[in-house]
Amino acid sequence: MANALVLVINSGSSSLKFAVIDSKTGDALLSGLGECFGLPEARMSWKYQGEKTEVEITGDNHHKASVERLVELVNELGFTDDIVAVGHRVVHGGEKFTKSVLIDDDVVKGIESIQDLAPLHNPAHIIGIRAAMEAFPSLPHVAVFDTAFHQTMPAKAYTGAISSKLYKDYGIRRYGFHGTSHYYVSREAARILNKPVEESNFITVHLGNGASVCAVKEGKSVDTSMGFTPLAGLMMGTRCGDLDPSIIEFLLKKGWSQEKIFDELNKNSGFLGVSGLTSDARGILEAMEQGHEGATLAFEVFTYRVAKYIASYMVAVGAPLDAIVFTGGIGENALLIRREVLKNLKVFGYEEDVSGDEAARFGEAGIITKEGSPVAMVVPTNEELIIAQDAISLI
Structure with a gap:
């Protein structure tokens, strides 16, 4: 892959962050944010080659409208042919997702099935994933979970001092987040040392x-x-x-x-x-x-x-x-x-x-x-x- 670019999307309940990342160098060639979804002041801004642009987002579905504008943007900037995948940040994978996965219908249903564990985040991720899969149907989509890095915790660290029935019935335990960040900086620290x-x-x-x-x-x-x-x-x-x-x-x-x-x-x-x-x-x-x-x-x-x-x-x-x-x-x-x-x-x-x-x-x-x-x-x-x-x- 000469130009292995990945479109990274982080869909929130009222926002959508995005970036086009060179997976070899780590450079963000394009980065932006759609925000204030559901409000009259909904807007989308991005930074490209040091210059910042902002536009209004209209329509009934601001997530979908933002992704559609994003499609236009990557076309305008000439990234389309070089983007080989779309990576989605997902906050909570529960115990169902212990590593990153290619997204298909079963994965989408799986993320939906554990949305009670992250009611502020996972439903919003699903909205973004569905909109992006519709907008980029020919590209593979990958879900990367904040919780995945912490799946190596021993039982003594993730078990709550509560009835084991609560864990068995509802999955109540420590999961941890910011996993991609802790993973990355621990690797970089080892490299520096x-x-x-x-x-x-x-x-x-x-x-x-x-x-x-x-x-x-x-x-x-x-x-x-x-x-x-x-x-x-x-x-x-x-x-x-x-x-x-x-x-x-x-x-x-x-x-x-x-x-x-x-x-x-x-x-x-x-x-x-x-x-x-x-x-x-x-x-x-x-x-x-x-x-x-x-x-x-x-x-x-x-x-x-x-x-x-x-x-x-x-x-x-x-x-x-x-x-x-x-x-x-x-x-x-x-x-x-x-x-x-x-x-x-x-x-x-x-x-x-x-x-x-x-x-x-x-x-x-x-x-x-x-x-x-x-x-x-x-x-x-x-x-x-x-x-x-x-x-x-x-x-």
Whole structure:
């Protein structure tokens, strides 16, 4: 394949992200986003050769209209003949899908059958998959699951301390997410350290609007912070992370509806809830510098919890650690957050290399701890590349 390009699609409930990826170099030749679906301001924007374009999306079905505009776009830009597959990100594969698969009718039905595990995500993925299969009928379509990398977790890590009947009847267990990101950065970290990944041990820390930590032992996920859904684990942009489940019962007794409670935990918590200001880490850091108490508290809660998870996952790895690996929008760019996490880990000997930490931002990888200190590093993630490579390998 001289030009092995893959169209990568991530369909959300009210959005559709897309990119044309060169599966050999990892370069995104085209990237874009359809957003505000279902609203009058629905629109689609894309970036090509450094220039950004935006158009309105009209009609009754904004997902379908966006995919149809995407077809026109790849034709206009001359990509059509070089795209060999369409790769779809799917958040939840449950126990049914333990690796990437070529999509057929049975796979679509399988994803639909487990949509209760991810009611905010999987139904939207199905909409995007159906629209893309109709728009690109001659191309193979591949589903890549966020949960797949974590299928190597041992039972002691994924089993909840609840009745086994709940697991057998409803599949209630820890699944974990951000799998493509944790997979990619663990491989890149091993390459940077010039060590075979199957002999490497990492704690990978994906920090963005969604955030999770993963213990990677000998190249395999052995534990991760997100759980049955992406709500568990770390504090995030608008999600609460770990929470005493009795709080739900308490709020129900106070007259809150189930919908209101889960809206609160998913959309009004995290950075936004604690700060009372914003869900964006950049806004938190700016407000903190101006003395905003809520922003300062949100910063402290977040960095403390990240450090606690990292410390606990040293137990999960159960072997000498090669590195802590930061990634994601916050993990790659928020210097003050990384610095504070390392301060909280000082008891384990971690010492920041200030110049190295300052250099490892804005797309640059690098080691951010002093020589003689245990290693912490930054590796920019590339989930789209993993989706593209999986698609290529399956066809």
